[in-house]
Structure formats: C-alpha cells, structure tokens
Amino acid sequence: MRMRIALFGVLAAAGLSPCPTARAAEVPAQTVTVTYDRPERFTETREEKALAPSRASDDYLVTLKTYIEKRGAKMLPAEQHLDVVITDVDRAGSFEPWRGPRLSEVRIIKDIYPPRINLSFKLLDAQGKVIREGTRTLRDLGFLTSDTAAARDDSLRYEKRMIDRWLRSGPDKL
Template sequence: MTLLACSGAWAGVQVNFEQPDKYTDVPFSTPDRDVVLNGLADHFQFLGKSLPPGQQLKIEVTDVDLAGREDVTRRGAFAIRVMDGRTDWPRMRLRYTLEQNGKVLASGNAYLSDMSYLQRIGRYSSNDSLRFEKQMIDDWFRNTFNIKPKGRSKPVVSLQQREVQGR
C-alpha cells in the first residue's frame, strides 16, 4: 500500500506516500515521479528539523496535485507544465500525527492548497520545480505547528521540465 517511505532520525519526520500511482497529478514516468515524491519528503524532513527535540511527526500523503497542468500536446523530450493561475493551483491531502515519548500531541487530516500561488512572492528559486508546493507546505507547517521555516530545503531541479505561464 505504501510505495515510498522516507525517514530521517535527525529530522523527526517520517513521510509515507500512499498509492502514488493514483495521485491526481504527478509525473507519469516512474523516475520523474520518484524525483517529485523524494523532493516533497525531503522538504517535510527539512521542516521537521525545527520541531522541538524528541518530537516525531508522521505524515501519510494520500494525494498530490502539482501546480499547473501538464500539456500533453507538447509532450516530447521535456514535460511542459502550463500555469494559468485559474484552477491549476497546487493541492495535497495528508494525514499526520505528532508524537512525543509515545504520546500523541496532535493528529488529523489536512487538505493543503494555494489558490494564489502565482501572485505570491515566493521563498524558493524559479529553478526549483517544486517551489509552489514547498511554499504551500511551509504555510501548513507554520499554521499547524506554529513553527516558521528556517532557511530553504535543497531545490528539486532534476525534473526536465519547462514551464509556460498564462497561455
């Protein structure tokens, strides 16, 4: 049921992706999909470094819808994502549990989305393929755990994609 599990003892975060081949919008090819999922997991783990010592966050991602839409008419050597800011904002569904010493401090289901993703000043470089999703996750992490991200996670630049905004 879980395709990919990433965890880091130093980060206090364990991320699982439930049936990623059924997600709303992730790359079709397995290598590109793995790049996206690993990038998201790395970002959650990066944010987890700001949790108080001894806390463990478990996240189960149940759906991902990346910013923009892949333009299948232009598919070739590069995947092209068209971003118009209308109905193509990034979204994610997940379940989470925050524990300390085996005691549950917080848990729940979360629906993350950022309808104004193209109008915001982003923290992440335009070279980061997941910059809009990372900003959305930062907002959720700040609102849910009251922790402001310190710094930025490493950019995901290995996806071979070009983006076209506002066709």
C-alpha cells in the same frame, strides 16, 4: 592488535561503531517521517502518465519527502515526532496537449492549476502519546500572486511554500 585496529578502521569508515550502544547515543531520533499512501494513484502521477508519458517520473516524491523531513525537523521541538502520510499530490500547473506536439509535454503554470497536497498526520510527544492528529488538504489558490522568494528554477517551489506555511502554523495548529 593489528587486526583490532584494522577492524575498527573499517567500521569507522563505514560509519559504524564497534560498540552499538555508543553509536545509538550519537544518532538523534528522526523527528519527522514521511510516507506515501499509494503514490501510483496520485493525481500528479495519473496526469503525467496520461498527458506527458515521456516526462512521467516520481522523482518529485523523493524531493518532497526529504524537504518535509528536513524542514519539519527544524520547526518542531526536539522532543516531538511528526508522522506524515501523504495521500495525494497535484503539483502546480498542468499539461495542455491541445497546444500541439511541441508543447504537449510542457507543464503550463496558470492560476487555474493550483498546487494541492492531501495528507494525514500524527504529532507525538517524547513518550509516543498522540498530541494532535488529523487530515489536511494543503492548497494555495493564490500561488501565482504570493510572494515568490523561492528559487525560480525550483520546480517544486509552490508545493514547498505550502508545506512551509503548514509547518510554520506550529504544533498547536498543525
């Protein structure tokens, strides 16, 4: 009896259930999944490696993935599933190495460097039937003149606003 209680305690602490079917019923299916298609070829990745090698990082990809999955889950009906494959990212701003060594690796935000995200998607119903699919190029040419209610310290605020606008368009217009 002690062994069974101890085993149950260990499983519960690990977030597991001794009865697999009970656990499966508790976990809702993920309504949005995001994957990246060859992120090493993304415009953002190539620019950072070429113009700001010490700043080159793909941490922004993790943040974008999490953001899209969470926001999409809030905006889609529970019975639908959205699969997003991001094929290119070019964040707002760019590097201008000609400004000198002190500013060569500082991202300069100007209206001539708008954010852009290329993606393909599939919107599925509860049975896995495709409701809508397609490719989109999200771009915000007026990103500096748009209302910036987002936190100024969020380095992905412009990209997140584009994603929100796309998701808010709704399942009928994705």
